[in-house]
Amino acid sequence: MESPTKNRQTVETIEALVDAAYGARQVPKADGSIVELKRGRFNAVYRVRLRDGRDVALKIAPSPEVNVLTYEQRLMANELAAIELIARRSAAPVPHVEHIFDGAGPVGAPCFFMAFVDGENLGELLEHGEKADAPRLDHLMTELGRVNRV
Incomplete structure (x- = not known):
């Protein structure tokens, strides 16, 4: 079943986010450098290969126009808080969050880049x-x- 919360974006919009986060020199140019990861059921998630060869994950929250359950309204903010808390208070491995956008950027919804962990x-x-x-x-x-x- 297709989730109405997935805030999928165009390659051009994702490139604009990469430019805003990492600079124009990191914007991917090769085909296949931006791939949607379809396992999740709520956020849109992309694997992005930057021009320096690093892979990062881009998570995009649902559009503010999409109706979500009360507990889902701040799900991305809660996820970011949990990542920070786990990293600060334990030795558990968590991916490094590299850039956070509060929703005022090109997608009109909160999103963030983090280190990509393959597995x-x-x-x-x-x-x-x-x-x-x-x-x-x-x-x-x-x-x-x-x-x-x-």
């Missing part, structure tokens, strides 16, 4: 356990416990 989605692996063998899932759950240990 598999644990929730999807657990949901589709037949794709992952039991020893691998045991290892992943052990690592998750180690990271979350207080």
Whole structure:
């Protein structure tokens, strides 16, 4: 099912965001440098390869015109606060947030760039356990416990 909250943007708009965040020299020029990641169900998320070769993730909140549930209204702000809190108070690995736009920019909604972390989605692996063998899932759950240990 297609989510009405996904605030998809054109390549040109994403390039304008890259320019505003990283400068004109980092705006991608190669085909395939901007790819939508479709796993999420709420925000639009893109993998962007900057001209220096770094990959960053761009997360874009729903448009203010889209009706969302009360708890979803500040979801991106809460996510950013959680990332900052985890980074400050634990040794758990979290991606570095590089640039935040409050909604006044080209997309008209909050968005941010963060370091891109390549990997598999644990929730999807657990949901589709037949794709992952039991020893691998045991290892992943052990690592998750180690990271979350207080």
